[in-house]
Amino acid sequence: MSEHGQRRSDATRAPDNSGQGSRRVPMTPGARKVLEAAGRLFYERGIHAVGVDLIAAEAGVTKKTLYDRFGAKDQIVVEYLADRDERWRAFLVAYLERSRSPRSRILAVFDASRDWAEQSLPRGCSMINAHAEIADPAHPAYAVITGQKAWMLELFTDLARPLAPRRAKSLGRSLMLLHEGGLVAYGMGIFPDAIERARQDAQALVRAAVPSG
Amino acid sequence: MSEHGQRRSDATRAPDNSGQGSRRVPMTPGARKVLEAAGRLFYERGIHAVGVDLIAAEAGVTKKTLYDRFGAKDQIVVEYLADRDERWRAFLVAYLERSRSPRSRILAVFDASRDWAEQSLPRGCSMINAHAEIADPAHPAYAVITGQKAWMLELFTDLARPLAPRRAKSLGRSLMLLHEGGLVAYGMGIFPDAIERARQDAQALVRAAVPSG
DNA sequence: GGGTGAGTATACAGATCGGTCTACTATGGG
DNA sequence: CCCATAGTAGACCGATCTGTATACTCACCC
Structure with missing residues (x-):
């Protein structure tokens, strides 16, 4: 969407815009553990098949930490x-x-x-x-x-x-x-x-x- | 898996083995309605995202009929x-x-x-x-x-x-x-x-x- | 030293999940 | 006539789902 022309930049240097409209989350240690566990589980089992409880458990983190950092699944x-x-x-x-x-x-x-x-x-x-x-x-x-x-x-x-x-x-x-x-x-x-x-x-x-x- | 050579048959005539080991279900009118609704919903929204209650409702069929025919999701x-x-x-x-x-x-x-x-x-x-x-x-x-x-x-x-x-x-x-x-x-x-x-x-x-x- | 941010532990809420159950109806064939 | 089949209606089960709440600890920093 929007104008997809991202300047004239050489293709090797345009590692930005990957986060587009979705502002990233502050990467505290807990958030990092959540992201690592979620990434592994989502990829291996599918997104819908993995619940937040499992993510928190695998990350070694409480659900409160998970929701404090990310707000929602x-x-x-x-x-x-x-x-x-x-x-x-x-x-x-x-x-x-x-x-x-x-x-x-x-x-x-x-x-x-x-x-x-x-x-x-x-x-x-x-x-x-x-x-x-x-x-x-x-x-x-x-x-x-x-x-x-x-x-x-x-x-x-x-x-x-x-x-x-x-x-x-x-x-x-x-x-x-x-x-x-x-x-x-x-x-x-x-x-x-x-x-x-x-x-x-x-x-x-x-x-x-x-x-x- | 196994020897994938299925005879020498001309490729245009091998419409079998599509059901392989999974024996099909008797296609009563209710079963047909379930399959139609499930097919549409699964494809449009994804398999995990669609529940059996929704399938039954969209098919205009009770959950009992659904489970009598198919046994499981x-x-x-x-x-x-x-x-x-x-x-x-x-x-x-x-x-x-x-x-x-x-x-x-x-x-x-x-x-x-x-x-x-x-x-x-x-x-x-x-x-x-x-x-x-x-x-x-x-x-x-x-x-x-x-x-x-x-x-x-x-x-x-x-x-x-x-x-x-x-x-x-x-x-x-x-x-x-x-x-x-x-x-x-x-x-x-x-x-x-x-x-x-x-x-x-x-x-x-x-x-x-x-x-x- | 008091406040802020990041974390633990745990209980809980409300909805939805897949699946089972009882009771009843309609239909069609031996 | 009778019985099996296919269906409706709807309550119910335990588990799991996303998300929230309370109470407390620890570290850091002005």
């Missing part, structure tokens, strides 16, 4: 997703910065996703999973979810631009498709090494689109 | 997914049968998905969404979900075989990636006409893989 969900998003962007940017050519930077996104998923995401993309549970667009977490995907699409488009200025939008969308497909196939275990396969297909796609790269 | 979930799967396969087979060339049959899958989604799936693939909510592989619905995706992957592989016998497995996986990516991008509204775009990319992929088609 919905806000914990927002912080969970915004935090995941923030850490993913930082992780990704590190991969992007150590690549130079436009081509290798595109592939670096898939490398980052593959490594990120293999080290901590056996159940696939948190945003896709959360979107399946949060149907109401008015939910405060909805903007975080769609914001992350919009950011990724814009990133792919920006990365494609140096390679094919006229077809950047189109190429960006194709890369996005492969990337999302890889995440889902990986998360559902449809076949092994799905993200790596998506990377290969992206490589072929880029090669075909810009034979002079 | 989990079983309603199984029937919901198995029913969706069954109807999708029938829908898809109709598209496949009116296409002749291997190439157009591959594209027909994307055509079917596009039309199927546009007419009734604003929130994307039911199986992907259900997988996000059902974390436990021991859940009776889990097999239906993974079974459907395995069937789709096998279908793509079978459709790719006449075009590229040696690379059928590889090409099938690439097509699967694009297809899943299209479904997710469509369901999350990442960009417009995502499935149609996936179809175009699939077309390009097939053309590149088999220039002599």
Whole structure:
């Protein structure tokens, strides 16, 4: 929503706006423990399947502390997703910065996703999973979810631009498709090494689109 | 799991095994009303977010009828997914049968998905969404979900075989990636006409893989 | 030294959850 | 006629849900 053009900034440096309209919560030690436990439980079991009592117990914190910090479960969900998003962007940017050519930077996104998923995401993309549970667009977490995907699409488009200025939008969308497909196939275990396969297909796609790269 | 080769059968005629180990429920009028209401509510709001009282009320049926037919909410979930799967396969087979060339049959899958989604799936693939909510592989619905995706992957592989016998497995996986990516991008509204775009990319992929088609 | 902020411990409220129960009705087939 | 089947109506169960309340401790800081 709103104008999604975030200045002209190089895509590697725009780790802001992940919290968008949802002001973050002061991260006291208790709040941090809650967020860590909630993040783990939400991801492993699903958001609706995890109650605040369980979160508080797993965090080693009382419910009062939990509600003093977050006010409501919905806000914990927002912080969970915004935090995941923030850490993913930082992780990704590190991969992007150590690549130079436009081509290798595109592939670096898939490398980052593959490594990120293999080290901590056996159940696939948190945003896709959360979107399946949060149907109401008015939910405060909805903007975080769609914001992350919009950011990724814009990133792919920006990365494609140096390679094919006229077809950047189109190429960006194709890369996005492969990337999302890889995440889902990986998360559902449809076949092994799905993200790596998506990377290969992206490589072929880029090669075909810009034979002079 | 197990040997996933289900005979040599032509992919267009294998609408069985959708209910696998989960024996279906006798479809009395009351059961049908429950399934209709549950299907709509589960898809629109998510499985965990919908209670049995609401399902019974929306179906215009008492809770006793609901439990007499299905026994447990989990079983309603199984029937919901198995029913969706069954109807999708029938829908898809109709598209496949009116296409002749291997190439157009591959594209027909994307055509079917596009039309199927546009007419009734604003929130994307039911199986992907259900997988996000059902974390436990021991859940009776889990097999239906993974079974459907395995069937789709096998279908793509079978459709790719006449075009590229040696690379059928590889090409099938690439097509699967694009297809899943299209479904997710469509369901999350990442960009417009995502499935149609996936179809175009699939077309390009097939053309590149088999220039002599 | 008094106040503020962050925390523990625990009880409680009201709603909703999945699921069971009894009592009754209507229908259709041997 | 009779009995099984499929249904309505509605009370009820224990558990769990999100969220609030009271009372107290501890650390820090002006």
